[in-house]
Amino acid sequence: xxxxxxxxxxxxxxxxxxxxxxxxxxxxxxxxxxxxxxxxxxxxxxxxxxxxxxxxxxxxxxxxxxxxxxxxxxxxxxxxxxxxxxxxxxxxxxxxxxxxxxxxxxxxxxxxxxxxxxxxxxxxxxxxxxxxxxxxxxxxxxxxxxxxxxxxxxxxxxxxxxxxxxxxxxxxxxxxxxxxxxxxxxxxxxxxxxxxxxxxxxxxxxxxxxxxxxxxxxxxxxxxxxxxxxxxxxxxxxxxxxxxxxxxxxxxxxxxxxxxxxxxxxxxxxxxxxxxxxxxxxxxxxxxxxxxxxxxxxxxxxxxxxxxxxxxxxxxxxxxxxxxxxxxxxxxxxxxxxxxxxxxxxxxxxxxxxxxxxxxxxxxxxxxxxxxxxxxxxxxxxxxxxxxxxxxxxxxxxxxxxxxxxxxxxxxxxxxxxxxxxxxxxxxxxxxxxxxxxxxxxxxxxxxxxxxxxxxxxxxxxxxxxxxxxxxxxxxxxxxxxxxxxxxxxxxxxxxxxxxxxxxxxxxx
Ligand SMILES: Nc1ncnc2c1ncn2[C@@H]1O[C@H](COP(=O)(O)OP(=O)(O)OP(=O)(O)O)[C@@H](O)[C@H]1O
Ligand SMILES: [Mg+2]
Numbered sequence: 186x187x188x189x190x191x192x193x194x195x196x197x198x199x200x201x202x203x204x205x206x207x208x209x210x211x212x213x214x215x216x217x218x219x220x221x222x223x224x225x226x227x228x229x230x231x232x233x234x235x236x237x238x239x240x241x242x243x244x245x246x247x248x249x250x251x252x253x254x255x256x257x258x259x260x261x262x263x264x265x266x267x268x269x270x271x272x273x274x275x276x277x278x279x280x281x282x283x284x285x286x287x288x289x290x291x292x293x294x295x296x297x298x299x300x301x302x303x304x305x306x307x308x309x310x311x312x313x314x315x316x317x318x319x320x321x322x323x324x325x326x327x328x329x330x331x332x333x334x335x336x337x338x339x340x341x342x343x344x345x346x347x348x349x350x351x352x353x354x355x356x357x358x359x360x361x362x363x364x365x366x367x368x369x370x371x372x373x374x375x376x377x378x379x380x381x382x383x384x385x386x387x388x389x390x391x392x393x394x395x396x397x398x399x400x401x402x403x404x405x406x407x408x409x410x411x412x413x414x415x416x417x418x419x420x421x422x423x424x425x426x427x428x429x430x431x432x433x434x435x436x437x438x439x440x441x442x443x444x445x446x447x448x449x450x451x452x453x454x455x456x457x458x459x460x461x462x463x464x465x466x467x468x469x470x471x472x473x474x475x476x477x478x479x480x481x482x483x484x485x486x487x488x489x490x491x492x493x494x495x496x497x498x499x500x501x502x503x504x505x506x507x508x509x510x511x512x513x514x515x516x517x518x519x520x521x522x523x524x525x526x527x528x529x530x531x532x533x534x535x536x537x538x539x540x541x542x543x544x545x546x547x548x549x550x551x552x553x554x555x556x557x558x559x560x561x562x563x564x565x566x567x568x569x570x571x572x573x574x575x576x577x578x579x580x581x582x583x584x585x586x587x588x589x590x591x592x593x594x595x596x597x598x599x600x601x602x603x604x605x606x607x608x609x610x611x612x613x614x615x616x617x618x619x620x621x622x623x624x625x626x627x628x629x630x631x632x633x634x635x636x637x638x639x640x641x642x643x644x645x646x647x648x649x650x651x652x653x654x655x656x657x658x659x660x661x662x663x664x665x666x667x668x669x670x671x672x673x674x675x676x677x678x679x680x681x682x683x684x685x686x687x688x689x690x691x692x693x694x
Contacts, residue, residue, distance in 0.1 A: 193257040194218040195381050196242065196273070196350055201251030203237050203405075207586060209578060211237040212405045214251070217383075219350065224372060224382045226392040226413060229402035230425055230618040231590030232576030235385045236278050238402070239354050242383070243275035244268035274348035276339045278355050278385075278589045278616075284328035291327055292341045313341050317371045332359045332525055333479050340371060351375070352383040355589065357391065358616040359525060361479030361644040369395055387590070387618050389421050403427055426620050438630070438654045440669045441470040447505075448638040449520075449607050451490055454499030458485045461662040463499070467607070467638040472629060474649035474670070475642040476678045477659030483642040484525055486659065487609045490640070491515050491522040503607060519606035523597055523613065525642075532584045532596055539566035539580035542599045569598035572628065574621055590617050597625060601632070608632055609640040614648060626652050646678045658682050 196219040203212040211234045219225045229235050240246040241253065244262030252259050255271055262268040268275070282291050292313070293306055310323050319337060327335060336356060343351050353372075357365045372382050372395055386392055392399060393413060400410040401424040409424045416424075445468040454463040459482045467473050477483035489497035492510040501508045503518040515522070532541050543562040566580035573594040577587055584592055593616055600608065613629065614622045629652050633639050642659075643649050649656060650670055658666040658681040666681045 192220055194254070195221045195256060196383075197254045198238070198241070199252050199254070201238070201241060201248045201253070203234075203241060203246060204249050205586065207578060207582070209586065210405055212241070212248070215402070215405065215407050217400055217407070217410075219381055219383055220398070221349075222376055222379045222381055223397045224376050224384060224395055226396035226399035227383060227385045227402065228387075228389070228392055228399060228421065228425055230576075231594070231621055232588040233402040233425075234405040235402055236354055236588060237405075239275060239277075239352055239383070239385065242268065242273060242352055243277075244273075245275075269346055269348075272347075272349035273352060274343035274346045274350070275352040276336075276343050276354060276356055278358075282327045282335055282338060282342075285326065287324050287326055288321055288330070288338050288341075289323035291338050292323075292345050294342065309345070310341075313344055316374070317341070317344065317367065319367050319371075331480065331484075333361055333364045336360055337364065337367065340368065344371075344375070348380065350381045350383065354385045355387065355616055356384075357386060357388060359612060364479060365391075387616065387622075389418050389619070392421070393418065401425060422619055425618070438472065438652070438670055440654050440671070441468055443468075445469045445471070448503065449490075449640075450500070450502040450505070452500040452502075454486070454489050454497060454501070456485065456489045456494050456497035458482075458489070458494050458496065459662040460485050460489045460494075460497060463489075463662070463664055465657065465664060467640065469636045469638060470633050471655060472633045472639040472641060472653045474653030474656040475640065475659050476646050476649050476656055476682055477642070477644070478682050479644060481659045481682065482662035483644075483659045484611050485662065487522060487611055487640060487642050488524075491520060491609060493522065493524075519604055520609065521600035521605045521607070522609045523600060523611060525611040525615065532592060534585040535583065537581045537583055538570070538575070538577060538587075538595055539563055541584055541595055542566045542569050542580075544599060569595075569601060572601075572624075573598050574624060590621065593617060594621060594625075597628075601628065605632075605637065607638045607640070609642075611642045612644070613641060614645075622648075646675045646682075649678070650675060660684060 198215060198217040201212055201215045204210045215238060227235050237246060241248045244265045244267050289306060289310055292310060314320060321334060321337060327338060336359060356368050376382055384396055396413045399413045399416060401408050447466045448469050449467040452464050455461050463486055475483040475486060488494045490501055492512050492515045497510060503520065508514050508518040539562050542565060563580055570580060575591050575594045577591060584595055614625055617625060629639055641649060641652060653670045656668045656670055656673060656678060657664045658678060660682060
């Protein structure tokens with residue numbers, strides 16, 4: 186490694202602009218300098234242009250203006266293959282793995298070298314795992330993996346190419362604490378060995394602790410860049426949103442009235458997916474948090490309640506009426522699920538925003554046998570866009586044209602309609618910027634205050650405590666503890682989620 190003073194940047198962007206055919210200008214005159222062996226943070230609100238910049242670097246988008254330099258030489262990478270061959274590995278925001286291939290096959294997809302041969306591959310795979318200190322079955326099919334594991338496969342895939350620069354677009358957005366630490370560890374370890382990183386994240390604590398330098402994008406323009414050490418969270422937030430922002434309000438909700446009607450009853454729910462004898466009730470006005478580590482079964486419980494898991498057994502009642510165990514019956518009974526893997530399960534890319542938003546609710550928007558009333562649909566879409574602050578040209582925009590965080594807000598918004606009574610959210614704010622996060626939590630509170638019931642599964646216990654009235658701690662597919670939100674703490678939830686019993690919870694504040 187060279188001393189930083191005499192170093193030419195490994196990668197630099199100068200005056201880079203990118204406009205899309207629909208007129209959106211995603212980048213204007215953007216610059217970036219990534220020094221060799223450094224960890225460079227890239228931050229900005231949803232729609233600021235981070236992923237677009239990354240796609241330019243990765244050779245997936247041709248910039249409209251400006252130049253890209255690699256080790257001081259001007260380059261034009263017309264394909265992702267060209268960037269990869271030069272030494273840039275990119276982990277995109279939405280992991281494009283091949284679901285029907287195994288972990289091993291995915292990891293070496295597209296990488297050249299001696300590991301075309303099965304034996305060499307396995308040995309190299311084992312070396313990679315050791316390098317990152319992680320363990321995963323090489324023969325598992327990717328479609329059977331949890332989202333966090335898929336993210337790890339994408340990281341392994343990037344490392345397998347032996348890149349000098351690894352670009353990560355929100356690598357930890359759907360990871361639990363343990364895996365998040367694996368990612369940090371990988372970044373720290375490899376950067377110490379000379380690999381440079383460009384790291385995009387909405388978790389500002391990650392950016393502050395992991396990166397050496399940081400670039401802030403706002404509306405496609407670089408508004409600040411500097412040494413990370415000269416920033417604290419407040420200054421970074423201010424640079425991102427362009428104004429002071431109140432911290433996510435930590436007002437723990439009081440329990441709801443015990444006389445409130447029971448909206449959702451779940452009895453003896455179990456599934457081979459790892460749900461074991463789960464029974465609970467949720468009253469109107471309640472926001473129940475499911476706090477659990479990755480693999481604890483928190484998502485599986487929501488899926489089983491919703492009827493998305495055909496192998497699940499047990500009873501689910503809404504308003505005292507049994508609901509058949511299919512998503513269609515669940516929707517008819519007023520249940521909605523916003524899954525963690527929103528990209529795969531939530532949206533139809535070739536439909537405009539307004540159509541995606543009114544999909545779940547076509548019956549109530551339709552008058553008699555006529556087609557859904559376009560006016561009503563357009564109005565709703567405009568309301569959702571305004572309520573959630575979705576950055577887009579308008580309701581006619583295709584969802585494929587949205588930034589990652591804004592697409593998530595559309596999924597969230599499509600269920601916010603009159604027919605939903607039981608709202609189930611899996612990691613509701615993953616990938617959402619600091620400003621929108623507060624908005625979404627407020628919408629959840631409002632939904633409950635209007636008589637709905639909400640189930641929120643999250644690995645961010647702080648977030649659960651910010652919205653929930655009651656918390657279930659999930660471990661090994663069971664609800665192992667229940668706490669009123671105002672009588673517990675992040676520390677206590679973490680202990681319980683890790684399997685330390687009540688007796689050991691002396692650390693709870
Ligand atoms: N293919 C496309 N066609 C048209 N507009 C697009 C396209 N891709 C992105 N955009 C627009 O470009 C802008 C920047 O999007 P980008 O995905 O770079 O944002 P981002 O900073 O990565 O946001 P997020 O934090 O939500 O992932 C947004 O307004 C987005 O709607
Ligand atoms: Mg993005």
